[in-house]
Amino acid sequence: xxxxxxxxxxxxxxxxxxxxxxxxxxxxxxxxxxxxxxxxxxxxxxxxxxxxxxxxxxxxxxxxxxxxxxxxxxxxxxxxxxxxxxxxxxxxxxxxxxxxxxxxxxxxxxxxxxxxxxxxxxxxxxxxxxxxxxxxxxxxxxxxxxxxxxxxxxxxxxxxxxxxxxxxxxxxxxxxxxxxxxxxxxxxxxxxxxxxxxxxxxxxxxxxxxxxxxxxxxxxxxxxxxxxxxxxxxxxxxxxxxxxxxxxxxxxxxxxxxxxxxxxxxxxxxxxxxxxxxxxxxxxxxxxxxxxxxxxxxxxxxxxxxxxxxxxxxxxxxxxxxxxxxxxxxxxxxxxxxxxxxxxxxxxxxxxxxxxxxxxxxxxxxxxxxxxxxxxxx
Numbered sequence: 001x002x003x004x005x006x007x008x009x010x011x012x013x014x015x016x017x018x019x020x021x022x023x024x025x026x027x028x029x030x031x032x033x034x035x036x037x038x039x040x041x042x043x044x045x046x047x048x049x050x051x052x053x054x055x056x057x058x059x060x061x062x063x064x065x066x067x068x069x070x071x072x073x074x075x076x077x078x079x080x081x082x083x084x085x086x087x088x089x090x091x092x093x094x095x096x097x098x099x100x101x102x103x104x105x106x107x108x109x110x111x112x113x114x115x116x117x118x119x120x121x122x123x124x125x126x127x128x129x130x131x132x133x134x135x136x137x138x139x140x141x142x143x144x145x146x147x148x149x150x151x152x153x154x155x156x157x158x159x160x161x162x163x164x165x166x167x168x169x170x171x172x173x174x175x176x177x178x179x180x181x182x183x184x185x186x187x188x189x190x191x192x193x194x195x196x197x198x199x200x201x202x203x204x205x206x207x208x209x210x211x212x213x214x215x216x217x218x219x220x221x222x223x224x225x226x227x228x229x230x231x232x233x234x235x236x237x238x239x240x241x242x243x244x245x246x247x248x249x250x251x252x253x254x255x256x257x258x259x260x261x262x263x264x265x266x267x268x269x270x271x272x273x274x275x276x277x278x279x280x281x282x283x284x285x286x287x288x289x290x291x292x293x294x295x296x297x298x299x300x301x302x303x304x305x306x307x308x309x310x311x312x313x314x315x316x317x318x319x320x321x322x323x324x325x326x327x328x329x330x331x332x333x334x335x336x337x338x339x340x341x342x343x344x345x346x347x348x349x350x351x352x353x354x355x356x357x358x359x360x361x362x363x364x365x366x367x368x369x370x371x372x373x374x375x376x377x378x
Contacts, residue, residue, distance in 0.1 A: 001278065002286040005312040008268035009289050016272040019164040023280065027093065027156040027169060029072075036060040036148035037073060039108050051075045051154075052087060054108050060148035069104055070151040071141065077109035077128055082247035084128060086273055090159040093169035095136050096176060104139040105132070106149070113142055130228055134180040135173065159276070166276040174253040178236045181254075187234050188219035193243035193251065197222050203244055203266050204306040204341075205334045209290070212317070212324045213242055223248050244307070245271045253277055261285040264313070266305045268296055288316045292335070295342065303345055306338040 006013055040055035053076040060066065074091050078084040088107065094100040107113075113129040132140050158170035192213040196206050214220050218240070223231045235241070235254040242262035243249040250273060252261060261283040263274055268291050278285040290307040309317075309326050317324045 001283075005286065005288040005316045006265075007289050007312055008291065009265050009270045009287075013270045013275065013287065016161075016164065016270070016275045017279070019276075021164055021166050021276075023166060023168045025167060027158060027167060029094065029156070030154040032056070032058060032152040032154065034058075034060055034148055034150065035152040036064045036146050037106070037108055037143055037152065038064075038146040039076070039110050039144070052078075056152070056154075057146070057148070061146055064146040064148045066148045067141075068150050070153060071104045071106040071149050072100060072153045072155065074105055074107040077107050077113060077142070079111070080247075082250055082273075084131075085247075085250055085253060086159060086161065087157075088128070089131070089135075089173055090157040090170060091155040092132070092135060092137070092173055093158050093167075094153075094155055096169065096172055101136070102138065103153075104141055105137050106141040106143055106147075106152075108143045110144065113140075127228065131177060134177045134229075134232075136176065136180070161273040161276050164272075164276070166280050168280065171253070171257075171277075171280040178232055178254045181229055181232045181236065184233050184237060187237040189238055190218045190240040191221050191234060191238045191242070192218040193241065193248040194220050194222050195244050195246065195248055198224070201246070202304045204304055204338050205290075205292070205308045205331075206244060206266075208327065208330055208334070209264070209307065209309070209313070212322060215324075216322045218242060223251060245274050249274055250277065252281065252283070255281065255283075257282050259283055263287045264307065265289045265291060266307050267291055268293065286316070288312050293338070304338060304341045306334060308334065 001017065003010065003013060003017070036057040036059075038055050039053060057064075072091075072094050075088060078086075078088050092105070094103070095105070113127060113132075129140065157165060158167040158173070159165060192210055194206070194210050195201075195203050196210060210220055221234060226234070231251060232254045235251050236256060238255060238259065240260040240262075241249070241252050241255060242264070244264050244266050246266070249261075249263060252259075252274075255261075258281070261278060263278075263285060265288065268289070270287070277283075290310060290313045292306055292308040292310050307313075308331050309324070314326075316322075
């Protein structure tokens, strides 16, 4: 892994990069007789790890449905694809073992799996059920109310980036899904996974940078515009993947081991999930700190973030023989947009104090103008 283009994020990056985890450690399964599960806003702690958004009763509560069967519990079906990849598939590894091939797998969800996994509010929704099917799970039970089982089998998590847990069975899970998708050698080998059409967490300045990648032989891909099977096909065929850190780049889990990956940091701290994925997949990875946010010393405190051709990115382009040119006028326009968004979302005085001061303004029209000036919604 190449970290020579890191500056602001180097300390936090190395904290995760240097972390030690036995990737080949044996994972266990906890067996809970007659336990019941349901959705919950509070996390459940079982063994050293938490299971998000799930409640487990070791003794079935009154009114719970009972199913006289041993089931393997997957946890909670996260509604956002990045979290689904990290959490909802981390306990699916038993399907890799023949002895569990015919077991029923259960997952808690607050909605049908067919409507899960938007990468963005404007995106085509992928199907979580489709991913489980590609994985080879033959029987999948979606739990939406308290349900008890003869035996609830809870696998250890194979991946938890907050706990720096990354087991080889996690990457094997995605390899099995990718194997079930037909290969297509006509697809591009060098791809850039773009965030420019996403609504949430906009990255100001990305369009200019992705154009440089396009001019240097990369095909621009907007993953949310394709069905999940087509996304996987494109990822597994690629030899070179580039993009801004985040959900789109996490799709590299479906790539072949050892490919070339370029991860552009949009924050002044790295996203640890991608670092651990790269270690598991043995990627030839390069990381570039490209944030030019003048305010945030760590993770951006603004709804938008901004990247640009700073010294790190300029050295990366030069060292890798990328054709590029700096456009100072475009950079100034992007910074102006960022500063306007920042000003709308940050105030010198706290909101409660501004509201208290406005209470003494007698004119309703004047109060509305001041609220707008201070970016207070009402």
